[in-house]
Amino acid sequence: MNKALILASMISLLVGCSELNYTKLSMQAKECIADNSVSCNDIRIRHAIAGLQLFRDRITAEPDKAKQEVGEAGYQELLQLVDHKIEYLEQQRPSFYLRWFQSDARYDKEVDFGESIDVAIERIINSQTPAKATPATTPSPIIQDGETVQTASASSEPAYRPASADYKHEYSFLITGRTAEIDYKEVITTNQGTVSFDMHSTSVAQNWLLDNLSVGECIRFRAQYPAKAQGQHHLAFETYISDPEPISCNSMH
Known part of the structure; x- marks a missing residue:
């Protein structure tokens, strides 16, 4: 058998195992919402580790x-890192x-969860990426979860990742479409429209x-600043967020 084919098969198997482990831990993490037990804290940490291992693979x-x-x-x-x-x-x-x-x-x-290490990782990745473009227009504000959402403007985010206590704006979404990377943004279709x-x-x-x-999964996270509206039914998060956590869709408001 061709050596390159054998190597490719081995790589696919390793990545597949990582994905399976990550998926399994994601399901377990969903069952740990609002559970501060030893077991659930361990699952959340292992879930983060599995995501890193999948990325490395x-x-x-x-x-x-x-x-x-x-x-x-x-x-x-x-x-x-x-x-x-x-x-x-x-x-x-x-x-x-x-x-x-x-x-x-x-x-x-x-x-x-090692946010200071994330800063160093981001520095490497962002060093090769173009600067963000400033939106040309300013849409009217919209309401999300009973809170006024700011309209799009040039970002003035700090050059450091804030402490978790600074993430004061909570959001939850039902995922209705696959994630896509567009113009260096993670873009997701949700029950509340497009979220980037x-x-x-x-x-x-x-x-x-x-x-x-x-699709069908529900997540919750906190943001440093409120999301910004970019056109109708599009919420843009331009600054730091906490790690998204899977939640029971029944717990959403």
Whole structure:
């Protein structure tokens, strides 16, 4: 058998295993909404790790494509940072004793998902991307979840990722269409119209979470600033968001 074919088959198998593990953990995470037990906190951390592993498998499966985007040095640094974050998240998991003997107990320790590492990863990816264009028009404000949504304007976001306490605007959506990447934005069709996320402000892990959303799934997250209206039925998130979490669709308002 051709060696290249064998290698391609092995890569496909590895990526397939990563996708299966990520999907399995996504389903488990849905069942952990509002559950602060040891078990559910561990599932949320493992879910984040699985997303990073899936991302790593895919860029190592197509290294030439990744190097075209960030260069050889950027590619190697990106792999090191992803490995570093995976190791860091492993250290955030509850102890072996808690996982095995007190899995249903309340877990009050605050989990750090390594947002400072995300900043370094984003620096590599964004260094090769063009600057964002400023919208030419300013549509009228619309209402979302009982809150006035600001209209589109030039972004004045900070050059750092804020603490999670600064994400004060909560949103929830039912996914009705597959995610697409358009003009360096993650664009998703939802029950409230089109929703887009500026990839200059989302982390690598968040991009993979958004890319792997399924039709019929419901998510919730918080934003640093309210979404902005770009035309009718289009909400644009141009600044930082918290990690999207799967929720029960019955819990949506």
